[in-house]
Amino acid sequence: MSxxxxxxxxxxxxxxxxxxxxxxxxxxxxxxxxxMVAMAESGCDVIEVELPYSDPVMDGxxxxxxxxxxxxxxxxxxxxxxxIEAVSRTGATVVLMTYWNPIEKYGVDAWARxxxxxxxxxxxxxxxxxxxxxxxxxxxxKHGIDRTFLVSPSSTDERLAMTVAxxxxxxxxxxxxxxxxxxxxxxxxxxxxxxxxxxxxxxxPVGVGLGVxxxxxxxxxxxxxxxxxxxxxxxxxxxxxxDLATGHDRLRALSAELAEGVxxxxxx
Amino acid sequence: MTFPDMAGHFGKYGGRFVPEALVKALDELERxxxxxxxxxxxxxxxxxxxxxxxxxxxxxxRAERLSEALGAEIWLKREDLNHTGAHKVRNVLGxxxxxxxxxxxxxIAETGAGQHGVASATAAALLDLECVVYMGATDTExxxxxxxxxxxxxxxxxxxxxGSQTLKDALNEALRDWVSTVETTHYLLGTAxxxxxxxxxxxxxxGGIGVEAREQIVGATGQLPDAVAACVGGGSNAIGIFHAFxxxxxxxxxxxxxxxDGVETGRHAASITGGSVGxxxxxxxxxxxxxxxQTMESHSISAGLDYPGVGPEHAWLHxxxxxTYEPVTDAEAMAAFQLLCRTEGxxxxxxSAHALAGAAKIAPRLAAELGRTPTILVNLSxxxxxxxxxxxxxxxxxxxxxxxxxxxxx
Ligand SMILES: Cc1ncc(COP(=O)(O)O)c(C=O)c1O
Numbered sequence: 001m002s003x004x005x006x007x008x009x010x011x012x013x014x015x016x017x018x019x020x021x022x023x024x025x026x027x028x029x030x031x032x033x034x035x036m037v038a039m040a041e042s043g044c045d046v047i048e049v050e051l052p053y054s055d056p057v058m059d060g061x062x063x064x065x066x067x068x069x070x071x072x073x074x075x076x077x078x079x080x081x082x083x084i085e086a087v088s089r090t091g092a093t094v095v096l097m098t099y100w101n102p103i104e105k106y107g108v109d110a111w112a113r114x115x116x117x118x119x120x121x122x123x124x125x126x127x128x129x130x131x132x133x134x135x136x137x138x139x140x141x142k143h144g145i146d147r148t149f150l151v152s153p154s155s156t157d158e159r160l161a162m163t164v165a166x167x168x169x170x171x172x173x174x175x176x177x178x179x180x181x182x183x184x185x186x187x188x189x190x191x192x193x194x195x196x197x198x199x200x201x202x203x204x205p206v207g208v209g210l211g212v213x214x215x216x217x218x219x220x221x222x223x224x225x226x227x228x229x230x231x232x233x234x235x236x237x238x239x240x241x242x243d244l245a246t247g248h249d250r251l252r253a254l255s256a257e258l259a260e261g262v263x264x265x266x267x268x
Numbered sequence: 269m270t271f272p273d274m275a276g277h278f279g280k281y282g283g284r285f286v287p288e289a290l291v292k293a294l295d296e297l298e299r300x301x302x303x304x305x306x307x308x309x310x311x312x313x314x315x316x317x318x319x320x321x322x323x324x325x326x327x328x329x330r331a332e333r334l335s336e337a338l339g340a341e342i343w344l345k346r347e348d349l350n351h352t353g354a355h356k357v358r359n360v361l362g363x364x365x366x367x368x369x370x371x372x373x374x375x376i377a378e379t380g381a382g383q384h385g386v387a388s389a390t391a392a393a394l395l396d397l398e399c400v401v402y403m404g405a406t407d408t409e410x411x412x413x414x415x416x417x418x419x420x421x422x423x424x425x426x427x428x429x430x431g432s433q434t435l436k437d438a439l440n441e442a443l444r445d446w447v448s449t450v451e452t453t454h455y456l457l458g459t460a461x462x463x464x465x466x467x468x469x470x471x472x473x474x475g476g477i478g479v480e481a482r483e484q485i486v487g488a489t490g491q492l493p494d495a496v497a498a499c500v501g502g503g504s505n506a507i508g509i510f511h512a513f514x515x516x517x518x519x520x521x522x523x524x525x526x527x528x529d530g531v532e533t534g535r536h537a538a539s540i541t542g543g544s545v546g547x548x549x550x551x552x553x554x555x556x557x558x559x560x561x562q563t564m565e566s567h568s569i570s571a572g573l574d575y576p577g578v579g580p581e582h583a584w585l586h587x588x589x590x591x592t593y594e595p596v597t598d599a600e601a602m603a604a605f606q607l608l609c610r611t612e613g614x615x616x617x618x619x620s621a622h623a624l625a626g627a628a629k630i631a632p633r634l635a636a637e638l639g640r641t642p643t644i645l646v647n648l649s650x651x652x653x654x655x656x657x658x659x660x661x662x663x664x665x666x667x668x669x670x671x672x673x674x675x676x677x678x
Binding site: 053054055056057058060061064065068071076077100101102103104105106126127128129131132149150151152153154155156159163174176177178179 | 275283284285286287288289291292293430431436437440443444447448449450451546547548549550557559560561562563
């Protein structure tokens with residue numbers, strides 16, 4: 001399913017989309033495929049595959065740790081493509097989240113082509129702003145990849161409008177000023193940011209990320225956003241489990257809880 | 269045309285590859301800097317601190333015995349005599365004043381060996397700012413004295429335990445801090461790299477090195493030097509001395525990168541001569557990376573040059589051919605270190621020893637090309653107090669009184 005179809009379907013069901021994030025190759029290539037499939041089977045509508053990177057400046061300790069483990073175990077950019085292919089073959093909607101340098105190194109057009117061939121529908125770029133994004137935008141358009149840029153509570157109205165206009169599929173609203181990682185409460189800045197995005201473009205689906213970790217928080221965010229993006233809390237299920245089987249049990253349980261959460265949001 | 273352009277590009281280099289959350293702060297910083305540049309009160313304040321606190325203009329010194337040893341007329345720009353012992357004080361004073369001007373009570377900094385951290389803590393103490401320094405855990409152990417210095421000056425030092433636990437990870441952590449504290453915090457970046465406008469701001473704040481040196485050498489010799497030499501880590505001392513000479517086409521500019529064990533061994537920190545084009549820490553430049561664009565660890569005996577990237581203006585000067593970049597190995601740098609100690613009674617920073625070793629390499633080449641003794645201006649970016657332990661261990665003079673001559677230590 002395309003991003004647009006996924007959001008449209010959720011809207012028809014009067015709920016939000018659940019986006020679950022997992023680093024490619026964490027802790028190994030096969031294990032990460034199993035984790036992602038488990039997430040998809042247990043209620044994640046979209047699997048956000050994160051390409052592990054040596055210098056992830058937008059990420060908090062959990063994603064850093066998982067990415068480091070994946071890299072230490074030898075994951076390569078082409079493994080990420082393999083993982084995306086395996087996961088999207090199960091019918092899951094897959095988007096990639098990646099820092100920019102690995103893409104530039106691979107070749108921007110070649111990456112968009114291979115990403116599309118692997119079955120990904122979109123790509124989120126935490127450290128590429130539209131200002132520097134001309135080459136990516138052209139390649140993404142050519143190969144039919146939706147491009148998601150980030151907006152932040154600190155974005156001016158002008159930048160927010162420009163960024164939303166540069167997005168296809170959905171826009172990623174970072175709920176707070178900070179890096180990834182589950183927080184005890186949902187940021188109070190998030191609803192206002194989503195409201196500002198809707199003023200800039202009422203039709204662009206908005207995914208809210210940074211800080212969501214429980215079903216209750218997912219419900220809270222689902223009340224005002226089209227998508228709820230969860231990373232660290234899911235990854236921690238695997239990171240902190242004594243073994244992979246336990247990790248996957250926890251991953252399924254949390255995915256199901258979050259899926260219930262995105263269905264508990266107040267109807268829009 | 270002047271560089272960078274409006275979006276911070278030096279040709280295809282530079283720019284802003286950062287999370288959107290930082291764009292507003294970078295825009296604010298740029299605006300504040302443009303205003304400060306036009307404000308005579310700010311400039312007076314900056315010039316006053318440079319002169320009365322940091323001790324600039326630094327001397328330009330004609331190193332007679334070194335000149336004899338190298339077969340070139342060597343002039344040393346004595347940035348080692350500045351307060352805190354390096355060129356870095358110029359940048360931190362400028363940025364700390366900017367932080368004040370923007371009403372930000374807190375500064376954060378990354379540091380490798382601790383030099384920039386100590387300089388930042390110094391400026392923060394002077395201007396009554398809160399200061400937090402991120403330092404790789406490997407480096408806090410290696411550089412315990414500098415950690416103590418920063419703490420004495422009232423700064424908080426946070427050891428960074430993720431990634432490779434060195435300078436690049438300290439920089440990542442400072443950026444993460446900044447993403448969540450931009451309202452109250454200025455990121456006092458330590459070199460002429462990072463996202464726009466940092467490469468330009470840092471260049472301008474350290475640019476006095478070249479302006480002074482140009483005036484001093486013309487005053488002393490009646491002409492421009494044949495070449496200017498500097499070491500290149502992130503590139504601040506090099507761009508600081510180069511910038512005033514860029515329009516002087518007859519003056520050759522040489523940047524010397526840390527060649528570590530030799531570029532061919534893969535254990536080095538020579539981003540331009542041994543790396544490739546990519547994006548790191550907010551700008552497009554040359555960097556050490558693997559086939560997948562993952563940053564590779566750098567290696568150098570000099571902690572201040574041990575960084576896998578380089579400022580974007582150097583990438584540009586390299587591509588345009590205006591400046592020439594060459595690697596200098598650990599062994600070459602340490603030989604030059606000892607030579608300066610023994611010929612001039614000056615203990616240089618190991619970083620600066622790379623510039624001296626580079627000057628030694630180009631001297632015969634320039635002499636042959638010009639058919640006379642060449643004049644070379646070398647940026648002696650810092651003093652070697654901080655390196656006594658490293659150099660002492662290298663030369664084997666810490667545990668006994670045996671001094672090895674270079675080449676014998678293998
Ligand atoms: C004395 C000295 N020179 C040079 C450097 C390298 O930095 P840059 O290339 O920014 O001048 C350092 C960094 O710590 C230093 O302490």
